[in-house]
Amino acid sequence: MKYLILLSALILSACSTTVPVTAKFPDPPGKNAMERCLDLKKLSDTPTLSEISKTVSTNYGTYYECAVKSDSWIEWYQVQKHIFENIVK
Amino acid sequence: MWLLHFLPDSFIQFIVHTILVVGLVGTFLSFFVVNKILRAFPFLSQYVTIPQVVSAVLLVAGVYLEGGYSTEMQWRARVAEVEAKVAEAEEKSKIVNTVIEQKTVEKLKVIQGKTEYITQYIDREIVKYDTKFMPGGECEIPKEFIKAHNDAAEAPKK
Numbered sequence: 001m002k003y004l005i006l007l008s009a010l011i012l013s014a015c016s017t018t019v020p021v022t023a024k025f026p027d028p029p030g031k032n033a034m035e036r037c038l039d040l041k042k043l044s045d046t047p048t049l050s051e052i053s054k055t056v057s058t059n060y061g062t063y064y065e066c067a068v069k070s071d072s073w074i075e076w077y078q079v080q081k082h083i084f085e086n087i088v089k
Numbered sequence: 090m091w092l093l094h095f096l097p098d099s100f101i102q103f104i105v106h107t108i109l110v111v112g113l114v115g116t117f118l119s120f121f122v123v124n125k126i127l128r129a130f131p132f133l134s135q136y137v138t139i140p141q142v143v144s145a146v147l148l149v150a151g152v153y154l155e156g157g158y159s160t161e162m163q164w165r166a167r168v169a170e171v172e173a174k175v176a177e178a179e180e181k182s183k184i185v186n187t188v189i190e191q192k193t194v195e196k197l198k199v200i201q202g203k204t205e206y207i208t209q210y211i212d213r214e215i216v217k218y219d220t221k222f223m224p225g226g227e228c229e230i231p232k233e234f235i236k237a238h239n240d241a242a243e244a245p246k247k
Binding site for chain 2: 020021022023024026027028029030031032033039040041042043045046047048049050052053054055056057058059060061064065068069072075076079080083084086087
């Protein structure tokens, strides 16, 4: 009986499918892209004109830095997708 | 058939070919040579079918295993091909990541440099108008303006 069980196990195991090929998930596009976008700065209650100008300028800078990071992720996705789609072709 | 992965290709090939050849030779001999010899001796003639059955079973098993071996080899070749493609894709991916990272760093440097330059300009030129626009000054900045700016700068709450 035990030989029968052993044989059944061997026969059934022959039906299993192994997937020997594994692809590593691509790394992110650098350290900067992994940093969160900063919050925009606010004005104090009694700001001077130069303080307002600096705050506005800093906020524009913050936006463009965030846009660059976002663009880098978009480019990363498009390129990685293209590379890994070519594997299955 | 995963058990076959543990065996080297040459060993599997040897076993399969051996079974097929033994089956072929055995079938030929048992049906055309041994058959006649055994029939010549009456006390052995009852055993004629045994070598025939054994060799026929070996022949069928050999043909079946040849097919299985061929399929196994095709899969191994396909796996090797895909593994090579994956390795190549991973290498390409790393190179592309480096290029994207360099571009991002350069763009961020430009933006930070520009912000720094504008800050210096403000400290040099705009600061002259601070007294004119200060609270109680000639052109006081209305609180509504500050509120509107701060409301716009407020991050959306989750």
